Amino acid sequence: MYQYNHNDQILIEERVAQFRRQTEQFLKGEISEDGYRALRLRNGVYIQTHAPMLRVAVPYGVLNSKQLHKLAHIARTYDKDYCHITTRQNVQFNWPKLEQIPDILAELAEVQMHAIQTSGNCMRNTTSDHLAGVGIDEIEDPRPYCELIRQWTTLHPEFDYLPRKFKMAVSGSSTDRAATQFHDIGLHLVKNDAGEIGFKVLVGGGLGRTPVIGQVIKPFLDKKHILSYLEATLRIYNLFGRRDNKYKARIKILVRETGLEEFSKLVDAEWALIRDGLEVSDARFDAMKAHFKPLHYDKKAAENITFSRYKKENKVFETWVKYNTLEHKIDGYRVVFLSLKTPDTPPGDLTAEQLDTIAKLAEIYSFGEVRSTHRQNLVFADVKQADLFQLWQLLSAAKLTTPNIGTATDMICCPGLDFCSLANAGSIGIAKEINDMLDNLDYLHDIGDVNINMSGCMNGCAHQSVGHIGILGVDKKGVEWYQLTLGGSSANEAAIGERLGRAVPKNEVTQAVGTILEVYIQQRLEEESFLDTVKRVGIEPFQEKVYASH
Numbered sequence: 274m275y276q277y278n279h280n281d282q283i284l285i286e287e288r289v290a291q292f293r294r295q296t297e298q299f300l301k302g303e304i305s306e307d308g309y310r311a312l313r314l315r316n317g318v319y320i321q322t323h324a325p326m327l328r329v330a331v332p333y334g335v336l337n338s339k340q341l342h343k344l345a346h347i348a349r350t351y352d353k354d355y356c357h358i359t360t361r362q363n364v365q366f367n368w369p370k371l372e373q374i375p376d377i378l379a380e381l382a383e384v385q386m387h388a389i390q391t392s393g394n395c396m397r398n399t400t401s402d403h404l405a406g407v408g409i410d411e412i413e414d415p416r417p418y419c420e421l422i423r424q425w426t427t428l429h430p431e432f433d434y435l436p437r438k439f440k441m442a443v444s445g446s447s448t449d450r451a452a453t454q455f456h457d458i459g460l461h462l463v464k465n466d467a468g469e470i471g472f473k474v475l476v477g478g479g480l481g482r483t484p485v486i487g488q489v490i491k492p493f494l495d496k497k498h499i500l501s502y503l504e505a506t507l508r509i510y511n512l513f514g515r516r517d518n519k520y521k522a523r524i525k526i527l528v529r530e531t532g533l534e535e536f537s538k539l540v541d542a543e544w545a546l547i548r549d550g551l552e553v554s555d556a557r558f559d560a561m562k563a564h565f566k567p568l569h570y571d572k573k574a575a576e577n578i579t580f581s582r583y584k585k586e587n588k589v590f591e592t593w594v595k596y597n598t599l600e601h602k603i604d605g606y607r608v609v610f611l612s613l614k615t616p617d618t619p620p621g622d623l624t625a626e627q628l629d630t631i632a633k634l635a636e637i638y639s640f641g642e643v644r645s646t647h648r649q650n651l652v653f654a655d656v657k658q659a660d661l662f663q664l665w666q667l668l669s670a671a672k673l674t675t676p677n678i679g680t681a682t683d684m685i686c687c688p689g690l691d692f693c694s695l696a697n698a699g700s701i702g703i704a705k706e707i708n709d710m711l712d713n714l715d716y717l718h719d720i721g722d723v724n725i726n727m728s729g730c731m732n733g734c735a736h737q738s739v740g741h742i743g744i745l746g747v748d749k750k751g752v753e754w755y756q757l758t759l760g761g762s763s764a765n766e767a768a769i770g771e772r773l774g775r776a777v778p779k780n781e782v783t784q785a786v787g788t789i790l791e792v793y794i795q796q797r798l799e800e801e802s803f804l805d806t807v808k809r810v811g812i813e814p815f816q817e818k819v820y821a822s823h
Contacts, residue, residue: 274335274642275420275564277385284428285387286379292316293375300372315395317388318374322694327366327374328391329381333401333419333443334362334645338632341643343384345628351377356628358613358621360685360736361440362400362645363391367692389427394435396426396507400442402450403646406565407654409602413462413470415445417561418499421553425500432507436514437522439507440479452647452763454478454487455739457524458506465493472499476506476536477528482731484738484769485525488533490540496558498544501551505544509536568640568655574605577659590665596676596718598661605658609639611651611668612675612683616708619701620686621649630671638664647736647763648685648724650678681723681790682708685736689729689746690753696729698746698753698779703727706783720790723803726761739763741804742789743770744782753779759789759815760807774816785819792818 277285292312299309313319317328329344336344344364348356351373357365369377381387391398399422406414422441426432432439442451445462453459459475472494478487494502513531515521528536584591599608611631614620623631631651635643638660639653646652651673656664668674677683684707687693689700704727711717726740737743743758755777758770777785792815797806807815 274337274416275332275423275561282382282385285382285385285389288316288387288389289375289378289382292378296371296375311393314393315390316374316378317391318371319392320694321367321692322690323692324368325371325374326692327369327377327388328359329364329366329386329388330391330398331363331386331645332423333399333405333416334403335416336643336645338635338641338643340384340386341628341632341635343380343386345625345632347377347380348625348628354626355622355624357619357688358623358645358649358651360647360649360734361398362403362647363398364645367688392438394437394439396429396432396435396439396441399423399426400440400451400456400647402444402446403644403652404450404599404608404654405445406567407601407603407606407608408446408448408450409600410447411445411602412447412464413445414562414565415443415460415462416565417558418445418460418462418496419443420564421500421557421561422503425503431504432511435507435511436516437519439510439524441503449763449765449767450647452736452739454767455480455484455736455763456487457510458503459487460499463493469495471495474502477525477533479523479525480733480736480738481523482520482733483523483525484733485529486767486769487525488528490533490537497552497554498548500553501548502540502544504547504551505540508543509539513539570603570606570655571657574603574657574659577605577657580658580661583662587662590662592714592718593665593674593676594661596680597674597678598656601655603655607656607658607661609653609656609661609664610646610678611643611653611673612677613650613673614677614683614708615672615675616682616705616712618672619688619691620684620704623651627671627673630667631673634664634667648683650683676714677717679722679724680717681720681725681742681786682711682717683724684708685724685726685740687728687730687735689727693729695732696746697731697748698729698755700727700729700735700744700746703744703755703779703782707786710783710787720794721802723790723793724762725786736763737761738769739767740770741807742786744786747776749776755779755782757782757785757789757819759812760804762804771812773812774820777819788818789815 319326461473474491475487476490644652724741727744728735728737729746739761757773761770
């Protein structure tokens with residue numbers, strides 16, 4: 274992973290000192306609420322229902338064990354003994370005291386972490402594929418390019434105050450695991466007919482109250498032009514993006530209103546002015562790649578036979594391997610998912626004790642590294658098959674082995690009314706109800722690959738628009754109701770879910786989800802996935818059953 278140089282470290286330390294002074298001035302009444310708002314947002318601080326919330330950047334989802342130990346320490350010292358993993362691969366603390374946040378940021382700086390640009394109208398943390406560097410379908414590791422973009426975006430003076438927040442994602446595989454089609458800019462590493470690797474560029478994607486699938490603006494972009502093309506695109510957005518209406522201020526609205534062809538012409542004209550001066554040299558790319566060299570894998574790992582024996586002898590372990598591990602590009606290794614979706618825990622939450630345990634296990638079993646995923650889980654990317662049984666036992670003791678990755682209880686869930694001041698409805702309680710309903714693992718595994726995404730408001734932090742089953746909380750005269758959608762996807766064949774019908778009251782949401790799954794079981798063909806069944810039969814059979822009693 275990338276290691277800060279001297280300049281990086283000075284930058285974040287000086288930023289901490291600056292924000293400390295600003296916070297002290299605000300608490301003394303020397304800075305107004307409005308004046309402080311922009312300052313705190315640029316340092317990842319939101320004001321939520323019960324307390325401030327601090328969002329910590331995790332560039333492209335990669336953490337080392339030292340950073341995990343620090344997060345555990347912060348959770349114990351400044352919070353209520355836990356943290357939360359977000360769908361943008363970041364970490365959130367929900368209970369810090371405002372006057373202590375500069376102290377938290379100072380401690381984060383000790384391990385090369387910060388909260389810069391995790392909120393506000395700026396270029397946010399660049400996300401990527403959690404299987405970067407180990408995926409068997411990878412064209413090229415996207416992390417060096419993510420790091421290049423991270424350095425370019427950090428405190429970029431021209432884009433300090435954009436019309437709205439701006440999000441980018443990079444994928445290096447044939448399978449899109451980074452939801453790139455729902456970002457302001459999505460980048461895919463691709464090969465052209467000559468076998469050269471470059472970028473396919475998508476623009477104008479996004480979720481929230483107006484979900485839009487991004488469009489291809491550049492089918493193939495030479496790598497050396499990546500920063501100049503991004504800069505040109507941001508300049509056009511900065512110039513023409515709506516600033517009179519925050520709901521229409523995103524680039525997806527600008528692209529839609531301008532038209533992709535005209536928008537592309539504007540970008541190309543701007544690009545022609547700056548292209549030659551912003552080329553990325555091979556030496557710069559090599560410097561980025563040097564931070565992500567192949568690990569020192571054990572060449573004898575593939576010869577170990579204990580893995581197969583343990584699977585044969587222990588069915589519970591075998592189930593966990595099937596659902597919570599994946600094939601690795603190196604023989605003898607597997608990718609391991611740490612499920613943060615145990616039935617009795619809010620989705621995506623981690624205790625300080627779990628963080629310390631994960632850090633220690635990462636050092637022993639996965640080169641000291643862990644990754645966060647878009648579905649609010651964690652990953653050990655490089656585990657020997659021969660170590661899986663012992664690792665499984667240790668993770669089980671920490672309640673991190675629920676075998677539900679990719680199943681209906683592997684829910685994405687925002688904090689909802691429990692924490693968020695923007696929410697219209699709760700989500701954590703309903704997630705628990707659905708978990709309780711689906712507590713039979715055999716039934717859960719028989720249902721197969723079903724993504725349930727649930728948000729407490731239209732901002733869509735939990736990506737409900739692209740859930741196979743989407744659940745959106747709405748307010749009706751102070752009462753919590755929920756809209757249901759079916760058929761969404763953020764994968765290669767991206768789709769926005771279709772609304773099932775009228776909203777249902779809170780006490781009927783879990784029953785409605787159960788009914789939807791029952792209809793799927795009745796309607797599916799042999800080995801047919803939930804998403805394929807919805808595509809084939811449409812939403813009418815589901816509507817008929819869900820609303821039968823109304």
